[in-house]
Amino acid sequence: MIDLAQELKKKPSFVPIDPPDVDDIQALPVAGPGVEPTEVVGRFLRQITEKTRRDATYYSKSYRAQINLGVALLNKGDLSAAQEAFELALKLEPANQTAVLQLGRIYLRQGNLVKAKDAFASLRKVMPHSAEPFVGLAEVSAASGDLEEAQHLLQGAVDQDGHSLAARFQLATIFMRMGRTNEAVRALKAAVRIQPRAPFLHYALGVSYAIRKDPARAKRAFEVSLRLAPGMAQAVKALSKVLLEGASFQAVRELLAEQVAKDPHDFELRELLAWAYVREQNYLAARRQLYTALSELPASVATINRARIANNLGVCYEFLKDLKHAEHFFLLSIDTFAEGGPIAYQNLERLYLQMDKAQAAQAIAERCLAQYPEDRTSVMLGAVALGEQERYGEAIAQCQSFLEKADDAQISAVLSNLLTDAERFDEAIQVLRKAMRSKPLDRALINNLAYVYLMSDAIAEARDVLRQVPENEPAGAYLAATRGLLRLREGDLAGGVEGYERSQQIALQQGNQRLAVRSKQKMHLELAKAWLLRGNVDVALQEVRKGLALPLKRGAYVRDLKRLAARLSKS
Amino acid sequence: MSIDQNRELILRMVESQAVLDGRFSNIRRIGDDGGPGNFSLMFTAADSVTGNEVALKVFHPARRDDAYRLASFRREAEMLGEFVGQPNVIQRVSSLADFTEGFDTPLNVRYTLTFSYFAMELAKSDLAAAVAFGGLDAEAKLVFFRDACKGLQRLHVRQIVHRDPKPRNLLVMADRQVKIADLGTSRSLDRDAVPLLPDYAGFWPGDLRYAAPEMLAGLFSEAPELAIYADFFGLGAILFELFTGQVLTLSVFDGSFAMDLTSAMAHVPPGKRRQIYDDFVTQLADGHPLPNLSATGDGAPRCIQLRLDGLYSELCRLDYRKRLRRFESLFRQIEICLIVLRNEEKYLRWLKEKRRRRATLIGAGRVAR
Numbered sequence: 001m002i003d004l005a006q007e008l009k010k011k012p013s014f015v016p017i018d019p020p021d022v023d024d025i026q027a028l029p030v031a032g033p034g035v036e037p038t039e040v041v042g043r044f045l046r047q048i049t050e051k052t053r054r055d056a057t058y059y060s061k062s063y064r065a066q067i068n069l070g071v072a073l074l075n076k077g078d079l080s081a082a083q084e085a086f087e088l089a090l091k092l093e094p095a096n097q098t099a100v101l102q103l104g105r106i107y108l109r110q111g112n113l114v115k116a117k118d119a120f121a122s123l124r125k126v127m128p129h130s131a132e133p134f135v136g137l138a139e140v141s142a143a144s145g146d147l148e149e150a151q152h153l154l155q156g157a158v159d160q161d162g163h164s165l166a167a168r169f170q171l172a173t174i175f176m177r178m179g180r181t182n183e184a185v186r187a188l189k190a191a192v193r194i195q196p197r198a199p200f201l202h203y204a205l206g207v208s209y210a211i212r213k214d215p216a217r218a219k220r221a222f223e224v225s226l227r228l229a230p231g232m233a234q235a236v237k238a239l240s241k242v243l244l245e246g247a248s249f250q251a252v253r254e255l256l257a258e259q260v261a262k263d264p265h266d267f268e269l270r271e272l273l274a275w276a277y278v279r280e281q282n283y284l285a286a287r288r289q290l291y292t293a294l295s296e297l298p299a300s301v302a303t304i305n306r307a308r309i310a311n312n313l314g315v316c317y318e319f320l321k322d323l324k325h326a327e328h329f330f331l332l333s334i335d336t337f338a339e340g341g342p343i344a345y346q347n348l349e350r351l352y353l354q355m356d357k358a359q360a361a362q363a364i365a366e367r368c369l370a371q372y373p374e375d376r377t378s379v380m381l382g383a384v385a386l387g388e389q390e391r392y393g394e395a396i397a398q399c400q401s402f403l404e405k406a407d408d409a410q411i412s413a414v415l416s417n418l419l420t421d422a423e424r425f426d427e428a429i430q431v432l433r434k435a436m437r438s439k440p441l442d443r444a445l446i447n448n449l450a451y452v453y454l455m456s457d458a459i460a461e462a463r464d465v466l467r468q469v470p471e472n473e474p475a476g477a478y479l480a481a482t483r484g485l486l487r488l489r490e491g492d493l494a495g496g497v498e499g500y501e502r503s504q505q506i507a508l509q510q511g512n513q514r515l516a517v518r519s520k521q522k523m524h525l526e527l528a529k530a531w532l533l534r535g536n537v538d539v540a541l542q543e544v545r546k547g548l549a550l551p552l553k554r555g556a557y558v559r560d561l562k563r564l565a566a567r568l569s570k571s
Numbered sequence: 572m573s574i575d576q577n578r579e580l581i582l583r584m585v586e587s588q589a590v591l592d593g594r595f596s597n598i599r600r601i602g603d604d605g606g607p608g609n610f611s612l613m614f615t616a617a618d619s620v621t622g623n624e625v626a627l628k629v630f631h632p633a634r635r636d637d638a639y640r641l642a643s644f645r646r647e648a649e650m651l652g653e654f655v656g657q658p659n660v661i662q663r664v665s666s667l668a669d670f671t672e673g674f675d676t677p678l679n680v681r682y683t684l685t686f687s688y689f690a691m692e693l694a695k696s697d698l699a700a701a702v703a704f705g706g707l708d709a710e711a712k713l714v715f716f717r718d719a720c721k722g723l724q725r726l727h728v729r730q731i732v733h734r735d736p737k738p739r740n741l742l743v744m745a746d747r748q749v750k751i752a753d754l755g756t757s758r759s760l761d762r763d764a765v766p767l768l769p770d771y772a773g774f775w776p777g778d779l780r781y782a783a784p785e786m787l788a789g790l791f792s793e794a795p796e797l798a799i800y801a802d803f804f805g806l807g808a809i810l811f812e813l814f815t816g817q818v819l820t821l822s823v824f825d826g827s828f829a830m831d832l833t834s835a836m837a838h839v840p841p842g843k844r845r846q847i848y849d850d851f852v853t854q855l856a857d858g859h860p861l862p863n864l865s866a867t868g869d870g871a872p873r874c875i876q877l878r879l880d881g882l883y884s885e886l887c888r889l890d891y892r893k894r895l896r897r898f899e900s901l902f903r904q905i906e907i908c909l910i911v912l913r914n915e916e917k918y919l920r921w922l923k924e925k926r927r928r929r930a931t932l933i934g935a936g937r938v939a940r
Binding site for chain 1: 699779817818821824826829854858
């Protein structure tokens with residue numbers, strides 16, 4: 001019988017940082033500020049703006065001075081003041097192209113698509129041979145979700161001015177958003193021919209290769225962007241992600257260690273470094289990086305990032321067998337950002353099940369299901385937690401309610417498990433047969449069906465079901481145990497013990513000690529039943545005692561062992 | 572209200588002087604508030620010695636606490652003395668002098684203010700005004716620019732770097748000659764010369780909008796000679812602004828540029844600044860391409876567009892080691908542009924013919940192959 005309680009308790013999950021994506025290259029770096037200014041940079045931009053403002057005040061009737069002020073304010077990130085300056089410039093010089101263009105861009109950034117469209121459309125009339133109005137109109141179309149129209153306009157812009165970097169770059173991003181990565185790569189290559197030494201173009205090319213699942217070319221493109229701009233943090237991160245996927249952990253560590261030394265407050269760099277350590281199973285070093293990242297995280301960072309780091313830190317602690325701290329950080333992750341995804345909930349549910357805190361696991365599963373009602377893992381873990389409390393009715397109802405909405409082999413397996421534990425074998429068989437209609441070769445379902453048949457003494461049916469799995473196929477711990485049970489039921493005690501011992505061996509090889517103990521407990525239970533059938537009460541009682549002496553004190557096997565012990569004592 | 576805010580009061584105090592230095596009378600402010608400067612106030616006055624109208628440059632008395640600015644003002648008067656009789660550099664008419672003036676506050680407390688001043692020849696306007704309001708044709712712009720270059724060349728010949736060339740510091744005289752002015756931030760590169768600012772302390776001399784990246788990176792104290800390169804950058808920025816109406820650095824020195832520069836130069840120990848900058852500047856230049864002159868603002872006539880684009884790009888290269896810094900080459904380029912501009916039709920005919928011949932040659936080559 002597949003015991004999904006064990007299966008689900010196995011590994012905590014990391015929440016990885018997103019892989020390189022088109023969202024990473026939305027803004028053309030030459031086109032705008034897009035940076036969070038430090039104090040020095042803020043002072044620098046302020047001084048420039050002040051000087052330009054003084055000029056604009058002195059030459060208050062000059063549209064050029066107003067345009068310069070508008071650009072300075074845009075650099076400073078003051079959109080509304082920049083808008084005022086450009087509008088004043090337009091009053092002084094109606095139809096000034098620069099002012100209209102900049103106003104169009106401001107409206108676009110403010111989300112005022114109607115005004116932005118008007119501005120770019122009017123510009124197209126006076127600048128019919130320039131790519132700029134087309135690019136602006138395309139950005140408006142893209143912002144309103146009409147990617148086809150954006151692509152059409154950008155093709156027009158490229159036809160108008162083949163040397164327009166902005167047109168080719170925007171065209172590439174549109175292609176990427178449309179999932180047409182080959183065309184995006186072509187557009188970016190054309191842009192690179194216009195400006196071969198622009199690091200952001202090579203970076204964007206790398207991102208498009210990464211999306212196209214071409215890690216070798218992505219790596220090369222990111223490396224070029226880093227040769228041109230060695231301090232480009234975005235490229236370092238993207239290259240690290242590609243290297244991580246290629247399992248080049250040492251290269252990632254070397255790359256990131258240098259970058260982390262340069263910018264110790266970049267939490268994403270530390271997260272990636274931690275990820276490399278985790279892949280090398282160096283959880284201690286990973287924990288150190290994540291702990292530093294979390295403790296130095298500025299308040300301005302989005303809570304989703306804080307929640308992700310907390311979860312990953314919890315995973316490290318769990319791997320390091322420090323379950324108390326793991327619990328603390330999983331809880332922190334959930335409390336920081338409850339909508340951050342179901343993974344932290346699932347990790348905590350697994351952890352609680354591992355700590356034999358079924359009630360706590362169930363409570364977390366309920367919290368998770370309140371946020372994510374469709375999360376099948378939490379449905380399973382919640383049902384398992386209820387099952388561990390022997391609340392089979394509720395657990396079964398939970399699984400059934402999920403299965404009413406959609407067929408799911410794993411939930412069916414868990415449901416059959418619960419029904420078997422509740423000794424409702426016929427229902428378990430029905431559930432499994434129904435599930436096998438859509439997945440006839442699913443090993444978990446086959447194993448569970450055979451197990452239920454065996455538990456309901458239908459040995460021939462169980463044998464038939466198990467024949468579907470070839471003998472030479474490497475068996476898992478569960479299948480080995482079920483085969484052992486079949487041998488026991490067939491009267492071959494030595495063969496049965498051999499099957500169970502094989503199951504324990506496989507479980508130990510997989511590092512799942514708890515499963516090995518569980519398998520052993522089941523073996524003693526079934527041996528006790530077999531000896532009892534043969535009328536040897538003493539040996540049966542010995543087997544019951546051996547089963548109860550094992551460190552697992554809860555669950556259906558313990559319940560059955562206790563029942564048997566009571567029966568044997570009476571007899 | 573503090574004294575500092577009483578600009579109007581101070582302007583009136585100067586205007587109330589009947590005669591200064593025994594020769595300057597009828598003192599009147601320039602514009603409504605004595606010019607745009609924060610530290611100096613500008614006036615016109617009648618000079619009884621020459622009979623001409625002159626400009627009086629008066630240091631703002633409420634700013635005398637700023638020792639660097641006051642020293643810069645004094646040094647300007649002194650340096651201008653070295654260029655008497657030389658064209659394209661503003662001419663000093665009288666050397667530095669002081670006068671004092673007292674006034675009573677509403678609480679009957681008497682203040683005495685010291686005014687330092689010197690006289691210069693009076694300009695008609697400046698290039699900043701010409702840029703702001705347009706109206707100059709391409710030839711006039713080039714001639715003005717050539718004058719500005721000549722003025723700067725005169726400074727460089729004497730081992731003086733200006734460190735703040737910008738349209739406002741280029742004055743247009745009545746005879747339409749452009750002269751370089753405001754030597755307040757200039758510096759002598761003589762070994763014996765003592766710098767006013769001994770070390771970099773987050774303070775950039777001159778106007779940030781026209782400063783070269785190496786100046787912004789604080790190399791001026793560690794390697795003063797780099798200011799020569801920076802002056803050429805300023806000239807390029809002026810050329811760009813003359814033809815586009817837009818301040819070049821506003822398109823280049825945005826937030827990401829400042830972020831790149833400051834993060835690369837943060838925590839650099841003294842003496843290592845230039846080495847670190849040299850390692851980083853190629854990357855800075857690659858990451859921040861210069862805008863195309865022809866694609867920005869008013870642009871230039873088509874016949875000289877490419878040449879001007881090339882010239883300004885050479886002057887404004889962010890990597891100072893690759894920047895044009897020879898006046899001979901600069902003047903040659905300007906002259907070529909002027910010749911092309913004055914003979915536009917002929918030039919376009921010649922260009923067309925040249926292209927036709929080239930196409931014929933290529934065609935013949937193809938056939939031969």
